[in-house]
Amino acid sequence: MGAIQNKTGPARGPFFDGESVTRPCWSCEHDGDDLYNCSNCDKIQHFLKDNDYFTWFGFDHSLSIDQDALEKQYHTLSRKFHPDYFQQRTPEEQTISLENTAQLTQAYRILKDPKKRVRYLIGLIEGDKPMEAEAPAELFEDIFEIQERLETLENIRAEDAGQEAVRQELKNDLEKMQAYHDKEDVQLNRLAVEWDSLEKSRNKPTFSDEQKAHLQRMKKILSHEGYLDRIIQNIQSALEKNK
Amino acid sequence: MSQVVGIDLGTTNSLVAYMDGATPRVIQGESGRSMVPSIVAFDQDGNPDHTLVGDLAKGKLIAETGRTIYSVKRFMGKGREDLEEADIKQVPFKLVGGEKEALRIQIDQRLYSPPEISAIILRALKQRAETHLGSEVTQAVITVPAYFNDSQRQATKDAGRLAGLDVIRILNEPTAASLAYGLQKTKQGIIAVYDLGGGTFDISILKIKGGIFEVLSTNGDTRLGGDDFDQRIVERIREDLLKQYQIDLFELPALRQEARLVAEQVKCALSEQSTAEIVLSLPNKKGIYRREISRKEFEASVQDLVDRSTGPCLQALADANLKPEDVTEVVLVGGSTRMPFIKQAVENLFHKTPHSELDPDEVVALGAAIQANILSGDISDLLLLDVTPLSLGLETMGGVVSKLIPRNSTIPTSGKEMFSTFVDGQKNVSIHVVQGERELVEDCRSLAKFNLTGIDPMPAGMPRIEVTFLIDADGILNVKAKDLRSGRAQSVEVTPTYGLSDAETEAMISASMEHAKEDMEKRQRIEVQNEAETVIRHTEKALKQGKDLVDANEQRSITTALAELKEALSRENPAAIREKLNRIDEVTQSLAEKLMSRSVKEALQNKRLDNI
Numbered sequence: 001m002g003a004i005q006n007k008t009g010p011a012r013g014p015f016f017d018g019e020s021v022t023r024p025c026w027s028c029e030h031d032g033d034d035l036y037n038c039s040n041c042d043k044i045q046h047f048l049k050d051n052d053y054f055t056w057f058g059f060d061h062s063l064s065i066d067q068d069a070l071e072k073q074y075h076t077l078s079r080k081f082h083p084d085y086f087q088q089r090t091p092e093e094q095t096i097s098l099e100n101t102a103q104l105t106q107a108y109r110i111l112k113d114p115k116k117r118v119r120y121l122i123g124l125i126e127g128d129k130p131m132e133a134e135a136p137a138e139l140f141e142d143i144f145e146i147q148e149r150l151e152t153l154e155n156i157r158a159e160d161a162g163q164e165a166v167r168q169e170l171k172n173d174l175e176k177m178q179a180y181h182d183k184e185d186v187q188l189n190r191l192a193v194e195w196d197s198l199e200k201s202r203n204k205p206t207f208s209d210e211q212k213a214h215l216q217r218m219k220k221i222l223s224h225e226g227y228l229d230r231i232i233q234n235i236q237s238a239l240e241k242n243k
Numbered sequence: 244m245s246q247v248v249g250i251d252l253g254t255t256n257s258l259v260a261y262m263d264g265a266t267p268r269v270i271q272g273e274s275g276r277s278m279v280p281s282i283v284a285f286d287q288d289g290n291p292d293h294t295l296v297g298d299l300a301k302g303k304l305i306a307e308t309g310r311t312i313y314s315v316k317r318f319m320g321k322g323r324e325d326l327e328e329a330d331i332k333q334v335p336f337k338l339v340g341g342e343k344e345a346l347r348i349q350i351d352q353r354l355y356s357p358p359e360i361s362a363i364i365l366r367a368l369k370q371r372a373e374t375h376l377g378s379e380v381t382q383a384v385i386t387v388p389a390y391f392n393d394s395q396r397q398a399t400k401d402a403g404r405l406a407g408l409d410v411i412r413i414l415n416e417p418t419a420a421s422l423a424y425g426l427q428k429t430k431q432g433i434i435a436v437y438d439l440g441g442g443t444f445d446i447s448i449l450k451i452k453g454g455i456f457e458v459l460s461t462n463g464d465t466r467l468g469g470d471d472f473d474q475r476i477v478e479r480i481r482e483d484l485l486k487q488y489q490i491d492l493f494e495l496p497a498l499r500q501e502a503r504l505v506a507e508q509v510k511c512a513l514s515e516q517s518t519a520e521i522v523l524s525l526p527n528k529k530g531i532y533r534r535e536i537s538r539k540e541f542e543a544s545v546q547d548l549v550d551r552s553t554g555p556c557l558q559a560l561a562d563a564n565l566k567p568e569d570v571t572e573v574v575l576v577g578g579s580t581r582m583p584f585i586k587q588a589v590e591n592l593f594h595k596t597p598h599s600e601l602d603p604d605e606v607v608a609l610g611a612a613i614q615a616n617i618l619s620g621d622i623s624d625l626l627l628l629d630v631t632p633l634s635l636g637l638e639t640m641g642g643v644v645s646k647l648i649p650r651n652s653t654i655p656t657s658g659k660e661m662f663s664t665f666v667d668g669q670k671n672v673s674i675h676v677v678q679g680e681r682e683l684v685e686d687c688r689s690l691a692k693f694n695l696t697g698i699d700p701m702p703a704g705m706p707r708i709e710v711t712f713l714i715d716a717d718g719i720l721n722v723k724a725k726d727l728r729s730g731r732a733q734s735v736e737v738t739p740t741y742g743l744s745d746a747e748t749e750a751m752i753s754a755s756m757e758h759a760k761e762d763m764e765k766r767q768r769i770e771v772q773n774e775a776e777t778v779i780r781h782t783e784k785a786l787k788q789g790k791d792l793v794d795a796n797e798q799r800s801i802t803t804a805l806a807e808l809k810e811a812l813s814r815e816n817p818a819a820i821r822e823k824l825n826r827i828d829e830v831t832q833s834l835a836e837k838l839m840s841r842s843v844k845e846a847l848q849n850k851r852l853d854n855i
Contacts, residue, residue, distance in 0.1 A: 075455050082626055083655065083716045087411060087618040102657040102713050105628075109652060 053107035063192040133226035249611025254442030258608035259368040267609040284311040296367040308496040320394035335496040362405035388443040389415035390463030413717035417447035419610030432571035440577035442468035459563035462555035469579040476506035573597040638675035657713040668700040
């Protein structure tokens with residue numbers, strides 16, 4: 001397991017400052033803003049440090065992405081960067097090819113998945129803070145009851161009367177939680193559509209306050225969903241285990 | 244440039260192939276056979292000149308039971324605790340190795356690591372290719388089961404190095420097969436590759452589009468293969484012999500080996516005909532054991548083995564978000580897929596007749612040769628995008644795994660994680676990397692421990708070290724770390740849990756060279772000397788800067804330790820240098836902490852918050 005060669009560029013401003021960023025080519029020192037290859041010597045370049053996943057794929061920061069276009073662009077970029085094509089090149093080029101491809105596959109994995117895409121966009125604006133799972137306030141009471149029922153089920157024996165009743169109650173809980181999750185999804189989709197229209201009409205280099213407020217609301221929904229996912233999973237595995 | 248070859252290093256048979264113009268071809272040996280049995284036979288002195296490989300070694304299986312090694316692939320990159328009692332009992336040679344140690348095979352008084360045995364097979368394949376091509380072969384693509392973990396891949400790469408081959412890619416077997424089919428037959432669609440080899444089972448789901456072969460998911464079982472089917476027949480023979488002759492097969496290694504070979508023949512025969520006869524001549528004039536076995540009877544005895552391949556297939560489909568109907572073609576790979584009921588099982592699973600136009604024994608090697616040409620730059624319209632079969636995670640508090648890279652992520656791929664210290668002045672941080680799908684560290688496979696060393700002593704939680712875990716195109720983990728405060732690369736020490744450390748591999752490679760040991764010692768000496776010089780410089784500087792922070796006693800013990808280190812350095816004695824380095828470490832601990840807290844205070848006073 002060898003360490004990978006490390007190469008860092010000079011510090012740059014935030015990705016959304018709208019100014020064009022340049023970097024000297026690591027090989028010929030030509031100063032350019034070329035996304036992928038140096039326009040002077042054609043050597044492969046590191047991704048511009050402060051460009052983000054959306055930019056690499058040539059997209060704006062809309063949340064709806066044409067999956068076919070995404071895949072096509074992913075294939076095009078893979079053909080540009082993949083280590084298979086750099087096997088016979090210099091170690092520097094091989095390293096850049098490896099690191100760029102590693103980032104590219106990660107970017108594709110995230111952009112492909114609508115939820116991961118929103119989460120990534122939030123991270124871009126807020127910095128990499130972990131997102132806490134949080135229970136929706138209006139479900140506090142239900143969740144409290146669910147916890148109790150899960151405990152009861154854990155301590156009850158299969159032949160005991162009442163087990164079936166608890167199971168049935170938990171099944172109802174499961175449905176309720178799933179329905180709430182679906183409702184949150186609808187809400188999330190609506191916000192994403194609104195975000196996109198705000199993004200399309202954006203004429204300033206920075207995101208508007210309204211956009212940021214939208215992201216906050218989406219963040220709230222994601223943290224609710226994170227919590228719901230966990231509770232749904234808990235109910236499912238309890239029902240499975242205590243059959 | 245010399246030709247890059249493709250090698251299928253199998254559990255039971257190995258092959259080497261190359262591109263003859265635009266056509267991949269398997270290279271045959273003098274006998275006209277393309278398969279080299281993956282068997283190595285040693286003589287009693289372990290004389291390398293007398294070591295036999297392939298068909299010749301197969302001939303020694305019965306006469307030289309304990310010195311003839313087969314199925315070594317099952318032990319690649321594994322430790323003692325990876326094996327069950329049955330695995331160890333099943334082979335007639337001796338496996339040794341303690342807890343958290345790579346396995347070794349003991350032959351007479353000598354120990355061999357599985358990569359060393361594999362290297363002997365690889366060397367034979369290399370020679371075969373060189374004879375056929377008439378030129379030296381130095382680079383190769385070697386295939387492994389898609390479900391191989393990091394240590395098993397690393398062990399395969401080590402074997403290549405030991406054989407004098409630059410392994411330019413570790414390629415997944417089912418992916419290689421898809422490439423061979425893709426070049427010659429399938430140009431577009433979703434294909435499932437069902438690969439049941441001698442010792443391992445893989446299922447891979449791929450999407451082929453415009454020359455790009457994108458693996459969507461992979462799954463498998465690295466301990467399910469044709470060997471297990473043979474074993475069922477052997478068990479049947481054993482029962483009979485116990486009952487009829489009071490002979491325990493498992494106590495007679497030579498007879499057991501013979502039974503295994505007969506079982507393999509019978510299994511193959513049953514793929515062609517509905518009944519076959521087991522014939523085994525018994526020792527000590529006990530006559531000949533005969534028994535008829537029908538295909539039905541055999542199939543019933545291995546039904547559970549076939550069923551074991553179903554789970555991984557369904558999981559792979561689910562991971563790719565597909566239903567069986569979405570798969571446009573199914574391809575069979577591996578000799579074991581010749582069994583008619585395996586074909587039937589696959590057909591039932593995917594609702595379509597599977598392909599087996601290309602020889603299931605050769606197709607992997609052919610694909611490896613194609614990939615070799617892609618890497619040489621001779622083919623540029625095909626591109627493989629493979630995945631990592633297992634999730635990569637880090638151990639966190641309470642032995643819980645925090646997943647960093649999920650399974651089926653396209654490789655190369657990377658994940659980043661931030662680390663800091665828990666104790667004031669802490670200089671090392673240890674990171675435990677595991678592979679697997681389970682929640683708890685103890686249920687996953689330990690890959691390696693990474694030690695971030697030489698962290699500047701600071702109050703707890705202050706250092707910010709960003710560690711990047713990168714899985715390269717071979718599916719092997721690389722780690723680099725960066726100190727975000729200084730922007731410096733942070734050194735990382737790696738201790739692989741199983742398998743050979745880099746140093747061990749180096750040592751084996753140079754074992755035949757006379758000066759191997761001296762070289763190692765020299766390198767270690769230089770390293771420790773460099774370290775000593777750096778420490779002396781830093782300590783002297785710190786002493787100057789922190790004069791007012793130490794009392795006379797402390798000052799004295801530091802200067803004494805410093806003088807002793809210089810003395811050891813002048814004597815060029817690595818052990819003594821190491822000892823004195825540790826001593827300096829102890830006596831300067833408190834000074835370093837005081838200096839640090841002072842610089843933190845100064846920084847705060849100057850409001851240089853950006854530097855904190």
